[in-house]
Amino acid sequence: MSRGSTDGAQGAIRTLLAERAEGATLCPSEAARRMAGTGGDWRGLMPHVHRAVAELLNGGAIELSWKGRPLDAPVGPYRIGRAD
Numbered sequence: 001m002s003r004g005s006t007d008g009a010q011g012a013i014r015t016l017l018a019e020r021a022e023g024a025t026l027c028p029s030e031a032a033r034r035m036a037g038t039g040g041d042w043r044g045l046m047p048h049v050h051r052a053v054a055e056l057l058n059g060g061a062i063e064l065s066w067k068g069r070p071l072d073a074p075v076g077p078y079r080i081g082r083a084d
Contacts, residue, residue: 008035009045009052013062017082025065025079028053050074 012031020026029042031049036042053074056062064071064078071078 006048006051006055009048010056013049013052013056013080017062017080023081025081027079028074031080053078053080 009031012034013026016026016030016034017024028046028049031052032042032045033040035045035048053062053064057064057074060083063081063083064074065081066076066078
């Protein structure tokens with residue numbers, strides 16, 4: 001699995017969510033930072049993260065929200081959480 005792939009981004013998202021308490025969310029940039037490693041170009045990985053989020057959302061694996069309100073699509077700022 002490539003560090004700069006959509007699969008890699010899905011893995012990072014799933015790992016970060018598994019490390020969090022029930023009901024906790026994460027910022028998409030956290031997944032990119034995890035993929036990039038210390039000092040890596042996490043901003044360059046954001047397109048992979050956004051594609052991974054869309055795929056996970058369509059598959060029902062995650063939910064998106066912003067300021068406590070559910071979102072239907074990864075548009076604008078959002079937080080990623082586990083699907084119920």
